Amino acid sequence: MSARTILAFCASSVVLMMLYPSFQGSATEDISRETGRACRACHLDPSGGGELNAAGMAFLAGRAESGKAHPDSSPFHRMVRFTAGFLHLLTAVMWFGTILYVHLLLKPAYASHGLPRGELIVGWGSIASIAVTGTILTFYRVPTMDVLLHTRFGQLLMAKIAIFLVMTATAFIVTFVVGPRLRARHGKVDPQKRDMTTGELSSFTGKDGSPAYFAYGGTIYDASGSKLWEKGLHVGKHQAGFDLTDVLMLAPHGEDRILRLPVVGKILGGTAQVRKPPHLMAFYFMTFLNLFLVLAVLLIVAMWRWG
Known part of the structure; x- marks a missing residue:
């Protein structure tokens, strides 16, 4: 069983546990409006909703007998x-x-x-x-x-x-x-470009015929020929054209897979000069x-x- 499956199962279980008690009673608004009493007067949970206490059950039964059921x-x-x-x-x-x-x-x-x-x-x-x-x-x-x-x-x-x-x-x-x-x-893409700023790197997204470049650890890599970077998108999540150092450090694989890719050049300073x-x-x-x-x-x- 994958980690994602376990996480999804746990999340669903938590939601179910949160939801189940909140739908056992239904007199909250009626009794509050008619008697002015707080939610804790009828519910075990002071915030309202969930299981009814004895007073809440009695009120609900009385509503049903009088034909005014919620x-x-x-x-x-x-x-x-x-x-x-x-x-x-x-x-x-x-x-x-x-x-x-x-x-x-x-x-x-x-x-x-x-x-x-x-x-x-x-x-x-x-x-x-x-x-x-x-x-x-x-x-x-x-x-x-x-x-x-x-x-x-x-x-x-x-x-x-x-x-x-x-x-x-x-x-x-x-x-x-x-x-x-x-x-x-898209900026003007120069395929011969080597060292570049992050602003210039943003044009190399792997889309519309441009190469798929990304930066890792200060170095720019070319992922254009990798099947794992189809159309400049890595496993459907990480987009080429960015400095992905922080993101890829959390990847389940080692950096050796990144280092196998062709090196384009280095990331230059001066990102502050690129006006967004x-x-x-x-x-x-x-x-x-x-x-x-x-x-x-x-x-x-x-x-x-x-x-």
Whole structure:
């Protein structure tokens, strides 16, 4: 079993354990709105949701006897809510995990020639899934505008929705405005060029007929003839045209595989003299903005759950 499979299994198990108790009761909003009592009055978890205590079970039974059962009290609605919640959290883990992986391991520079197709699929698939499942969960958890506007749960939910809309807007800009300009950004490629700055190196991406060069340990290598660098992309993750020293030091293989490649030249100083175009600066701004927004969402969840 591969490390990725084990990691995926562990992540799914954690999500399931987090989700399971949160869908056992459904009277949270009703009793809070009608009695003014806090969530801890009916739930074992002080933050609300999850298993009901004796008072919560009694209230739920009373609602059923009076014919005022909550809309999701039937097995069908509880299953819909559970499924929506599971997919909501699973998608968020995938989306946020991708963003954190890019920033902490790959570094945003690897995508400065345009986001890879795989990440675009994950990103937009996550946005669609979160929008649909979030709408379903909101329908069950927020029966009135009063709950949305005047409860702690509702206010934190609105903050999450606002962050989601901002992240969706940045994804749209990166995909349809900045992305095409990044992919079209190619300097004049001189195949005879040897020693060069990182700015000059960025033109040798292995795309549109250009050689696939990358830097490692101050030396520039030519990966154009390597099957592992097809179209300038190494194992679908690392883009040629960059100094990949930090990234490749984390690779599962030794540096001997890198040293076998043809040497082009050396990396020169003077990267500060290369002025980054506005759309590249906008790309970096939005990538770090998304990182901040992910941390903000996690903070909201912590306040929501344990605050």
